[in-house]
Amino acid sequence: MSDNKAPGTVGATTPSPKGSKQGSPKSPKTQSPAGMLPGEHWIQAAEELAAEDDDHDSALGDDDVDGSTASISSSILQYRTIHGRTFHSERGDAHSWIPNDEKQNESMDINHHLLTLSLGNKLHLAPLKKDIEKALDIGTGTGIWAIDFADEYPNTEVIGTDISPIQPTWVPPNLTFEIEDCTRQWTFPADSIDYVHMRYLFGSIADWGALFKEAFRVCKPGGTVESYEASTAFESDDGSVSDTSAMNEWAKLFTRGGKLLGRPFTVLEEDMQRKYMEDAGFVDIQVWDFKAPVGGWPRDPKLKEIGRFAQLALEQDYEGYVLYMADIALGWGATEVGAYCALLRREIRSGKHHPYYRQRVVWGRKPESS
Numbered sequence: 439m440s441d442n443k444a445p446g447t448v449g450a451t452t453p454s455p456k457g458s459k460q461g462s463p464k465s466p467k468t469q470s471p472a473g474m475l476p477g478e479h480w481i482q483a484a485e486e487l488a489a490e491d492d493d494h495d496s497a498l499g500d501d502d503v504d505g506s507t508a509s510i511s512s513s514i515l516q517y518r519t520i521h522g523r524t525f526h527s528e529r530g531d532a533h534s535w536i537p538n539d540e541k542q543n544e545s546m547d548i549n550h551h552l553l554t555l556s557l558g559n560k561l562h563l564a565p566l567k568k569d570i571e572k573a574l575d576i577g578t579g580t581g582i583w584a585i586d587f588a589d590e591y592p593n594t595e596v597i598g599t600d601i602s603p604i605q606p607t608w609v610p611p612n613l614t615f616e617i618e619d620c621t622r623q624w625t626f627p628a629d630s631i632d633y634v635h636m637r638y639l640f641g642s643i644a645d646w647g648a649l650f651k652e653a654f655r656v657c658k659p660g661g662t663v664e665s666y667e668a669s670t671a672f673e674s675d676d677g678s679v680s681d682t683s684a685m686n687e688w689a690k691l692f693t694r695g696g697k698l699l700g701r702p703f704t705v706l707e708e709d710m711q712r713k714y715m716e717d718a719g720f721v722d723i724q725v726w727d728f729k730a731p732v733g734g735w736p737r738d739p740k741l742k743e744i745g746r747f748a749q750l751a752l753e754q755d756y757e758g759y760v761l762y763m764a765d766i767a768l769g770w771g772a773t774e775v776g777a778y779c780a781l782l783r784r785e786i787r788s789g790k791h792h793p794y795y796r797q798r799v800v801w802g803r804k805p806e807s808s
Contacts (some may be wrong), residue, residue, distance in 0.1 A: 581605035695763035720802030
């Protein structure tokens with residue numbers, strides 16, 4: 439098993455062996471938790487910026503939290519609405535903290551492109567044979583990764599699962615989508631899958647140990663599991679992400695909200711992928727770390743391109759990313775969320791800051807003797 443630590447500069451490392459219109463539960467709008475700035479701070483700061491700026495293009499203008507409510511109709515699931523945005527309904531153990539509407543789906547597809555760029559224009563880092571029979575994409579979202587994978591592996595049966603039916607119907611013939619809650623026992627037989635792919639499940643999983651045990655159960659002996667997660671923290675190597683910035687507050691919202699829900703976002707920080715993969719029985723575990731820039735500030739052309747797509751993904755739906763967790767963590771409404779996102783948008787657009795976030799890919803193999 440190996441551990442490949444993130445380098446001191448932004449960039450990659452090379453892996454080495456080793457419905458119902460109910461809102462979410464609210465926190466009292468009293469005193470903010472220790473270390474977190476209150477919603478009034480962001481409202482006042484946004485108003486001050488708006489007063490200084492004749493055109494409000496980079497502040498409160500373009501993206502209204504209560505605008506664009508492209509609902510997704512389904513006979514399978516009934517969605518809930520929070521501040522005009524649709525989310526997966528709270529049924530059983532299934533949970534999702536991001537909207538499942540068109541606005542967020544477009545952001546997810548942009549994210550897929552920047553993640554593919556980060557991986558060197560690859561869909562996976564785990565070594566796979568071209569003749570694998572069956573691949574499973576857990577938490578497939580819009581299905582874009584599964585579609586690309588099915589195109590690249592036309593002789594492989596590919597299955598994508600998610601709790602929301604937001605995937606397209608026009609897909610490669612070797613791909614199917616199924617509604618399934620990955621926090622319960624999976625419906626696939628033991629020893630039936632060659633490759634299990636999981637991405638961006640942070641904030642949705644209460645028991646990561648059980649998740650990887652299910653992946654181990656369904657994997658064929660010799661099969662592979664690959665997990666991609668990221669940190670919610672904006673960091674900088676030059677101190678340009680200050681303690682009082684909106685960027686610095688971002689991770690605090692997710693960390694606190696995840697703790698209150700019992701579904702952590704600190705998967706990367708606590709090394710959960712490797713730990714629980716190892717506990718489940720996987721071997722030959724490898725780790726790949728990458729500092730992904732946000733914005734076009736890097737000089738390196740490849741990193742600049744990645745950074746611009748990271749910014750574009752956020753620009754597509756700042757409010758969608760933060761809305762649910764700000765509600766859970768601080769009891770914020772649309773006004774506070776809109777003001778906070780205006781400040782965050784301004785900081786990232788300014789070019790004065792050099793933020794990045796950490797990506798991590800971990801993969802391992804089920805022993806042939808299992």
